[in-house]
Amino acid sequence: MTLTITVHRGTETIGGSCIEIASQNGERLILDAGRPLDAPREATGLLPGTLDLNRPATVVFSHGHMDHWGLIHELPGDWPIWAGEKAAEMMRLSTELFGGSITRPIETWHSRSRPFPVRGFTITPYLTDHSAPDAYMLLIEGSGRRILYSGDFRAHGRKAKLVETMIASPPERIDVLLMEGTNLGTDKPVITESELEDAFVALALETPRHVFVQWSAQNIDRTVTLFRAAKRSGRELVVDLYGADVLRRITGGTRLPTPGPDFHELKVVITPGGKRLYGRQGRDDYVAEMATSPFATSRARLANNRAIIMLRDSMVRDFERGGIGFTPDDAYAFSNWSGYLDPEDTNSGWTRAQAAGAKTLKLHTSGHASPADLARFAAAIAPKALVPVHGIAWDNPQIPLPPVRRLADGEPWDLP
């Protein structure tokens, strides 16, 4: 009895991951069913052609980034789906944002590192450090084999300790490590979230007026970094209705910042664009609740205040009309993957800030492990074989690695 691993997508790409682990009894586990990052918004029929949809399977999502779960609507309706509790909430939130909904049930695990059975397999989720909250590595046991899937991870975020603990006392006897390699082949700087926090404090102290920041509201690590930087520099952190929605739905039961009496320095700006976004979702009650809360603020109030303010490109017009457009006394920090920044786009916050004479800069750190940390992690796990996924430089990784089993997309491999 053995297991068969098939990486349906991900041996040559970043994003759109889909991995199958099958037993000889015909039981199948699908790890992630991600949307390719370059797929057009309206595109459908994106599941890998080698994934057999006619036989039963159970699906487990490692975390709430679209490139790992975005094809949920294409999966057969009778396949059970599992995810972390907050990750599942983030999937619903992202879907609702575009006017859709996830109607099928998502089964969730509530506790970390506790094994649970699914048909033919035992799964142990390990909470890990990534730019998405509630991201997991998954230990899969079945037919006497032990497979560790790294999901997406890093070792320089606010939860780096989770990865260091795993390196210090790794799960034993791993047959196969399925590991991401997003940052292989790059030498982009990987600073810690704490170092980033210091940089934001320095920026806030030297900026005469507002510090506008573009970051992903779902990157809770970054929100914490900015909240701490705001407090340290005597400013408020201002998020929009969407940013507040994410915090309220994801941080429940934790000590993370969320709009409310415990976090005085966190404010929510109510804008026409934000109202429209939630009006379309039939959530006017949410808007009303926020707008009448003590932590609500307005563009007019912000005009005479020095804050750190969340700013997406879609909000720029509202801010200009409301009297808080860019001035030479402001700073605009782009705190996202630089591939999302289009310097040619004349409507972007970046070009408008530059045109107004505001200071523009990139302040970011990757959501993925550096090549050195990938090598360190793989060495600690010491699998019999490492199967590369979620990377584009695996043919020339330039780091020491355990024995590599390089698969092609859709190529089944029977474990020895």
Ligand SMILES: [Zn+2]
């Ligand atoms: Zn990913």
Ligand SMILES: [Zn+2]
């Ligand atoms: Zn991710």
